Amino acid sequence: xxxxxxxxxxxxxxxxxxxxNPEQVVRDDVEKHYWLHVGRTILKDWRLYIMLIPMxxxxxxxxxxxxxxxxxxxxxxxxxxxxxxxxxxxxxxxKRLLVGGDDLxxxxxxxxxxxxxxxxxxxxxGFPMPIILALFFNxxxxxxxxxxxxxxxxxxxxxxxxxxxxxxVMLVKQGSLTSGMGIVSxxxxxxxxVSQEVANAGLLNNPAFxxxxxxxxxxxxxxxxxxxxFFAAIIAISPTSYEAAQIDGAGKMAQMRYVVLxxxxxxxxxxxxxxxxxxxxxxxEKVLLLYNTNTYVTxxxxxxxxxxYGLAGAAKGIASAAEMMNNVVGMLLVIGANTIxxxxxxxxxx
Amino acid sequence: MKRKxxxxxxxxxxxxxxxxxxxxxACLYPFVYAISAAISGRSAVEYGQIVILPKAIQFxxxxxxxxxxxxxxAYSNTLFITFYGTVWALLYSILGAYALSKRRLLFRxxxxxxxVFTMWFSAGIVPQYLNYLDTKAVFNGIGxxxxxxxxxxAMGMAAMNIILLRNAFEGVPSEIEEAAIVDxxxxxxxxxxxxxxxxxxTIATVALFFGISRWNGYxxxxxxxxxxxxxxxxxxxxxxxxxxxxxxxxxxxxxxxASDSVIYALIVCSIxxxxxxxxxxxxxxAKGTNVGGVKE
Numbered sequence: 001x002x003x004x005x006x007x008x009x010x011x012x013x014x015x016x017x018x019x020x021n022p023e024q025v026v027r028d029d030v031e032k033h034y035w036l037h038v039g040r041t042i043l044k045d046w047r048l049y050i051m052l053i054p055m056x057x058x059x060x061x062x063x064x065x066x067x068x069x070x071x072x073x074x075x076x077x078x079x080x081x082x083x084x085x086x087x088x089x090x091x092x093x094x095k096r097l098l099v100g101g102d103d104l105x106x107x108x109x110x111x112x113x114x115x116x117x118x119x120x121x122x123x124x125x126g127f128p129m130p131i132i133l134a135l136f137f138n139x140x141x142x143x144x145x146x147x148x149x150x151x152x153x154x155x156x157x158x159x160x161x162x163x164x165x166x167x168x169v170m171l172v173k174q175g176s177l178t179s180g181m182g183i184v185s186x187x188x189x190x191x192x193x194v195s196q197e198v199a200n201a202g203l204l205n206n207p208a209f210x211x212x213x214x215x216x217x218x219x220x221x222x223x224x225x226x227x228x229x230f231f232a233a234i235i236a237i238s239p240t241s242y243e244a245a246q247i248d249g250a251g252k253m254a255q256m257r258y259v260v261l262x263x264x265x266x267x268x269x270x271x272x273x274x275x276x277x278x279x280x281x282x283x284x285e286k287v288l289l290l291y292n293t294n295t296y297v298t299x300x301x302x303x304x305x306x307x308x309y310g311l312a313g314a315a316k317g318i319a320s321a322a323e324m325m326n327n328v329v330g331m332l333l334v335i336g337a338n339t340i341x342x343x344x345x346x347x348x349x350x
Numbered sequence: 351m352k353r354k355x356x357x358x359x360x361x362x363x364x365x366x367x368x369x370x371x372x373x374x375x376a377c378l379y380p381f382v383y384a385i386s387a388a389i390s391g392r393s394a395v396e397y398g399q400i401v402i403l404p405k406a407i408q409f410x411x412x413x414x415x416x417x418x419x420x421x422x423x424a425y426s427n428t429l430f431i432t433f434y435g436t437v438w439a440l441l442y443s444i445l446g447a448y449a450l451s452k453r454r455l456l457f458r459x460x461x462x463x464x465x466v467f468t469m470w471f472s473a474g475i476v477p478q479y480l481n482y483l484d485t486k487a488v489f490n491g492i493g494x495x496x497x498x499x500x501x502x503x504a505m506g507m508a509a510m511n512i513i514l515l516r517n518a519f520e521g522v523p524s525e526i527e528e529a530a531i532v533d534x535x536x537x538x539x540x541x542x543x544x545x546x547x548x549x550x551x552t553i554a555t556v557a558l559f560f561g562i563s564r565w566n567g568y569x570x571x572x573x574x575x576x577x578x579x580x581x582x583x584x585x586x587x588x589x590x591x592x593x594x595x596x597x598x599x600x601x602x603x604x605x606x607x608a609s610d611s612v613i614y615a616l617i618v619c620s621i622x623x624x625x626x627x628x629x630x631x632x633x634x635x636a637k638g639t640n641v642g643g644v645k646e
Contacts, residue, residue: 041456047537048449052461055446055512062481062504063468069477083480133373139366151632152374155381158624160566162584163617166591167380170387170613179610180398183383220377252358284475285569289588303475310476311573323474331471 073324077317093321108322111305114298115326118214118287119279125215127275129223131268134230135260153224165289168217172209174202204290207297214290214299226271233267234260270341277337280330302326381621388412388614395608411611415619423579424586427498428565431582435502435564439511440557447515448541465509482574497575501582505570506563511556518552519545555634565624587616 009018030037042049068083073093075086097108133153140146156164175181181189181200189199194209203209237260245255284303291299300308302322310319382402387395391406399405415421449455450462472478485504486497494500522545530544546553568584575581581589594613 048452048455051445052449054442058442058507066473066477066481069480070473136366136370139363149370149374153377156377160584162568162588163620166587166617179396179608186398252362306475311479316476320474320476327471327474334470
């Protein structure tokens with residue numbers, strides 16, 4: 001909005017002089033005493049700001065103070081001193097990790113690669129499953145039957161990571177003197193998917209099976225629950241759209257192609273973008289509970305690398321530097337994804 | 351024309367039913383198997399003869415677990431953390447979300463960013479760990495030596511839940527609030543008498559999210575709770591699974607149950623309460639994702 005002269009000064013014909021616009025006097029006053037004005041507004045609504053305080057403090061103490069500890073990435077790791085008094089070491093940890101050329105650096109790059117690979121496979125195989133399930137749910141016209149199916153498929157989502165991984169560990173466990181191998185290993189061995197020896201040695205001890213186990217258990221856990229959002233989009237389609245397509249002679253496949261898919265496309269795009277945004281936030285808890293020394297080759301991700309060196313070991317600076325790189329890339333992905341989603345669909349995710 | 355249409359539809363229907371049934375059974379099977387393995391006799395479990403139904407039924411594995419004081423201890427710790435953790439998180443989340451939902455709040459954008467930024471970037475495990483160590487020292491300093499309180503108060507905040515609540519509060523028509531203010535309601539009365547009843551289902555959903563994440567919490571509880579008597583159930587289960595070795599199996603040679611059965615019994619016991627309340631909370635769970643924070 002363009003300011004006009006009349007906004008500031010008013011011509012007074014009686015005295016043939018200019019005087020200030022009273023509205024502008026108020027505006028000037030507000031500008032001059034900005035913080036006073038802020039203080040008054042806060043005082044007037046003080047209850048509102050009191051309500052805000054506990055939440056702000058909780059996030060400040062346990063979400064923002066850890067970010068201050070991140071300074072440890074640039075300091076000579078010294079656990080005795082608080083981070084503010086440690087000696088500055090520059091980017092040496094980052095350099096060591098990225099171009100160190102030693103075992104630690106190789107291990108870090110392996111963890112980086114594994115993080116990308118695991119999340120990429122998770123996206124490729126895990127993302128289409130909920131959509132397919134939602135399409136199938138839509139075929140079941142009886143409400144009772146459908147809720148039975150839905151209740152059963154959401155069920156694994158309610159289990160904790162510990163219970164879920166414990167079940168996985170038990171189902172594919174190795175055979176031993178006192179007990180046979182897990183039931184899933186048995187089934188796979190008798191179907192000939194894996195050899196008897198491999199199954200008997202324990203599938204979770206075999207680097208080649210870590211990724212499939214991780215991803216299949218992920219689908220088992222989440223596909224039903226994730227299908228909710230797609231199913232909601234499908235049932236929102238007006239029945240007249242189907243009727244119109246049927247009158248035009250569209251078969252089931254044609255209806256899928258020309259009615260259902262276009263209608264849920266925006267949901268799919270948004271969910272896909274969200275998934276890509278959180279690509280690097282691998283659930284480290286699950287990896288930690290499933291991996292062991294035999295499977296580091298394929299299973300070790302950046303968070304577990306950091307956990308091993310920083311929490312179990314004493315290399316706190318190096319460990320937090322490694323995770324910080326991962327998290328910064330992750331943050332860029334999230335922000336990028338959100339920007340794209342906003343552009344693509346006028347819907348912002350946050 | 352008409353005939354062809356029906357055939358393609360029928361085929362698709364058959365495929366849907368078949369694959370859905372397979373997937374639903376696959377979701378259910380591990381739980382059924384766990385129950386069967388927990389109550390089957392020793393040799394049936396050890397030779398891997400159980401497929402679906404239990405064989406040579408015994409309840410000694412359950413009995414052994416119920417006789418274990420540590421198990422009940424872990425259970426009550428989990429209930430403690432879940433209850434107080436959910437109440438505490440709901441308290442500050444509702445108050446904060448209510449304030450954030452008001453357009454007249456100054457620096458509203460700044461506060462929102464303050465929350466949302468924590469969803470984009472986290473400091474990582476190691477800084478978080480150091481921070482919790484400091485918190486623990488402070489808590490011990492003021493006389494709170496029970497680490498459960500550390501888990502309750504310092505963990506489990508979720509910006510997403512606050513945003514869900516904020517969106518629900520924003521959806522309450524401002525006319526109703528104005529009417530309440532005209533009638534002389536204070537800020538807290540407006541919140542408790544107008545906003546809370548009008549966004550009941552979102553609050554239930556968010557409470558459920560908090561509750562489930564508290565019930566399931568494992569990693570930080572294991573890192574931060576030093577006294578084994580204060581371990582929650584998830585940590586207890588995991589430690590049992592890790593301790594579970596052939597040596598232990600050999601030691602219990604004359605027992606009527608296999609050592610696997612104890613682990614399965616533990617798993618079953620930890621999921622039974624969830625299975626009991628599951629039918630009641632399932633609809634809220636489904637509702638929560640639809641709200642999903644998608645907001646213009």
